[in-house]
Amino acid sequence: MNAYLKNFLRFCIIVILQVFILNRITLHWFAEPAGALFIPFIYPLYILLLPFETPVWALLFLGFFLGVTVDIFMTTAGIHACATVLIAYLRTNVLNALMPRNLTEYVNQQPSVKNMGWTPFLVYSGFLILLHHIVYFSVESWSFAGMGTLLLKIAASFITSMLFIIVYILLFTRQNVSRA
Numbered sequence: 001m002n003a004y005l006k007n008f009l010r011f012c013i014i015v016i017l018q019v020f021i022l023n024r025i026t027l028h029w030f031a032e033p034a035g036a037l038f039i040p041f042i043y044p045l046y047i048l049l050l051p052f053e054t055p056v057w058a059l060l061f062l063g064f065f066l067g068v069t070v071d072i073f074m075t076t077a078g079i080h081a082c083a084t085v086l087i088a089y090l091r092t093n094v095l096n097a098l099m100p101r102n103l104t105e106y107v108n109q110q111p112s113v114k115n116m117g118w119t120p121f122l123v124y125s126g127f128l129i130l131l132h133h134i135v136y137f138s139v140e141s142w143s144f145a146g147m148g149t150l151l152l153k154i155a156a157s158f159i160t161s162m163l164f165i166i167v168y169i170l171l172f173t174r175q176n177v178s179r180a
Helices: 001-023 055-075 079-098 118-141 147-172
Strands: none
Touching: 001 055, 001 147, 055 079, 079 118, 118 147
C-alpha cells in the first residue's frame, strides 16, 4: 500500500476513534468534582507513527492539522493544536536520542514496535505522550492553583492513554515483532 494512503487512512482511523469513541468515554479515577474528569487521548499516536524521514516542517504542519481537527470536534480553541505541534517539533530529537543509527538510514520505515522493539518504542511514545498531556492540561487549567489535581489528571490520563495506545498497536500492527 502506498505510504501516503496508509498514513491518510491511519489519520482517519485515529481521529474517528478519538472523536466518536474515546471523547464519549469520561473517566473518573478519583473522587473529585467535575474538574477531575478526563478523556484518554490516542490521537498524538498519528504523529508518533509517521515515517522516520518525515521532515520537521511536515511534522509541524501535520501536527497542527491534527490538533485543529480534534479541537474542532472538542471545541477546545487550539489547546490540542498547541500540544500536538510541540510533540511534532520534539519528535525527531527524541528519535535521534533513542535510535542507534541516524534517522536518514531508516529508509521507508516508521517508528514501531517492529522496528524499535517494545522498550524503546514505549520510552519514545511514553515521553512524548506525557509531554503532550502536561502541556494540554496545563494550558487547559491555565492555573497552577490546583497543582495536586492537575498532576493527578496528567498521571491518570497518561496511564489510560498509554494503555489505549498499546491496545491500538496490538490490534493494528503485525505480530511478528521482536521482544526487547
